[in-house]
Amino acid sequence: MEAAARWIGIVMHRAELVEQQTREAAEQGRRLAAEELLTIMAHDLRNYLTPLRARLDLLKRRAQRNARSEDLRDVQVAITTLTRLDRLIGSLLDIARIDQGLFVLNLQPLNLMDLLAEMIPSFSTAEKPIQVAGPEEVVLLADPDRLRQVIENLLANAVKHALKRTPVLVHVTSELHDDGSWVQLSIHNQGPPIPADLLAHLFQPFVAGSSSQGLGLGLYLARSIVQAHQGHLTVVSEGTSGTQFTLSFPIEQERTGSTGSLGPPEER
Structure with a gap:
């Protein structure tokens, strides 16, 4: 009976370890898939942001030249939001550089x-x-x-x-x-x-x-x-x-x- 109890305990322990490893592997797989998807999206989004920022800068200069204060305020809010989005994209790309061993410093x-x-x-x-x-x-x-x-x-x-x-x-x-x-x-x-x-x-x-x-x-x-x-x-x-x-x-x-x-x- 004691031997059987020990055997059952070992089997249960191994089953728990297998279940834990399966959960960890699934979580790791989801994380890697999310990182890959977000990295691809970040690259594509940055391509769209560059002409968008240029257009907003043009609108800002027109609003300043024509003294349209309300338009100038709205354009500035849009530029601020775009800057935050660009910062987020930069963070996503930094993660990709870390994973790929391409993260460098300028000391x-x-x-x-x-x-x-x-x-x-x-x-x-x-x-x-x-x-x-x-x-x-x-x-x-x-x-x-x-x-x-x-x-x-x-x-x-x-x-x-x-x-x-x-x-x-x-x-x-x-x-x-x-x-x-x-x-x-x-x-x-x-x-x-x-x-x-x-x-x-x-x-x-x-x-x-x-x-x-x-x-x-x-x-x-x-x-x-x-x-x-x-x-x-x-x-x-x-x-x-x-x-x-x-x-x-x-x-x-x-x-x-x-x-x-x-x-x-x-x-x-």
């Missing part, structure tokens, strides 16, 4: 504090001010456009989910590790914690909260960009402590990284 020295000072006013509001603490200068080797993309995503999320009349705290520090000097940038807000089931998959593509209107690509791309810089992106969100994202970058990187590539996360 150059930059002062992280200058970059923050340039970006903060666009996100800070009276109800949700952004407070920055750190040294006057932190120079690191990074791709300024890609680093801006990461910080913009984190600041936008922090401000969006922060409680009203509470500040978003940005803290920059330098630390000495065994492998050299590192810079840490933390972005912390006081707001409801991220649900545990969402937190476990937060950096995967096409994962978004119920209140999100996006496709769930921002944090996946942010982590991929940070990893391409040989750094780390982590998150802590629990209880009443709020949520904190922390970027960690080595201050010095190999110059070959400027022409290197980044493959899918599971291959790194």
